[in-house]
Amino acid sequence: MKPSFDDLYLFAQTVIHGGISAAAQSNALQRSKVSRRIQELERMMGCQLLIRTTRTIELTQAGKRLFDLISEPMTQIEQGLSLVQEDQHELSGKLRLAIPAALISSAPVSAIISQYSRLYPDVALEIESRQESVDLRREAFDLQLLPSAEKVMDDSYVQFAILPYFSHFVASPKYLASHPSIESLEQLSCHRILTNRYNAELLDERLTLALRSDDLSLLRILAINGDGVAFIPQVHSKPSIESGELVEVLPELTKPLQQLTLIYPSALFLPKKVKALIELFRQQFQ
Template sequence: MNISLDDLHLFVLTVQHGGISAAAKQHSLQRSKVSRRLQELEKTLGCQLLIRTTRQIELTENGRLLYQQVSQPLTEVTQAAKLLSNQQKSLQGVLRVAVPAALITSNMFSLLIDKYLGQFPDVLLEVLHCQESVDLKRENIDIQILPDGVKVQNEDYVQQTLLRFPSSLVASKEYLQSHQPITELSELVAHPLMVSRYNQASLPDTLTLRLCSDDLRLIQHMATTGKGIALLPSILLKDALKSGELTAILVNEKLPEIKLTLIYPSKQFLPEKTRALITLLRDTFKLT
């Protein structure tokens, strides 16, 4: 026996509103459709549920028994559905975002988070330090940002490319003054290099790596204190270059870029708090 939950719901609504016309009007349905579905329900169950009169309806004994058994569970299901719908539409609750350490330490990301929290004070934002792709649905994570080259676990997830970040080679003035001028990339073989693992693979194997870290701020600090030459995203270096704390070298050399990818499970079932952060990311990082 295949009983339609929709038909059961219409039956409960008809009883609650005291008639087919009232139930249809209250829920913007056609009276003929409600009447037809109730007849189908009676046919499926093999018994009469309602005694129809001109002005109202009456329950048969079978109708009263069915209503007593199904009215509360169906009402609870409806309330649960409304609760979930409201939660999807609300700008509150927990939003979990997984990002690599390189992004966590950037001023741009900090300003973005500050702006989001200011706009949506009822959202609890959980920022997780994560270097590898995770199964967002299983880990209950709403958004992940990953650097280029990291394989995404689930190819069905939505993937959008963020603005590409060009890189610069930098060192302190003191370091450069104590060494011969560097005029071409091959001359870096005589210098200790400090890189992130995101751009390490793009460098020639002949170069000597002194430090490889996911923490870009650490790499910048080591360059500032004269420990060698650093390859860093240009966007992180604006203040240090402006103040003279660091100096760019080989500025005309084509250097590797860091590309970030925004990942989330689905466009169709996107809570408003998640959509709001994606929009902010789009505005900040110029999604393509």
């Protein structure tokens, strides 16, 4: 007799959720049933798959081989079944996004979210502020937007580069008039530098990082108020430069090209509501 699909599914769920209780809760089942089905699977396979402890589980060598074998096909089957079920209402339901806080309130992203909501009013958007790469499958996110400086936690995820941009140093005319001149990197090292977590790694080690914040608007406002020299994306400082509130510092310095990256678990069985949002990002940023 061959192992059943249901038992293989519950085994995969137990590994993904990190325990029998969590798998049972996620699938609205009793813990005893999940435990019993895994024991039956082990009996059918003729080997132990899990090492159970009081708080967690560990995979045996056989369990790891089985999970590697079935996890991706299981995910594809689940996605395919969900897609079939959504065929009648393909532009409805829930869509979850993970976006850094600074980008959520940015004008381009806000415009895309607003346009998507108008075009597809039956899709309920859930947007969470996340600064690092998240486990999209385990946390049930459909899409994440991140700067390319942030490493994606799973190399199997689809990564689509959009919006190339540069960052630069900016300060208010009042600040520059009341502080020592800045004509070289050495002179800049005597000033307070304001930047975010993604740009901090790009700064020369001689520079003094006085403040680091994930809020780009805060960094821009602090620079306008004369609290230091901000190192922020050009697209974020452009309106303030055009208004004269900020001026560029050491424009001749070479800065690395950066990008925003759209990340999603798989290109297979991608729901149309997700494809529609990806297309809006492409239209806006490419």
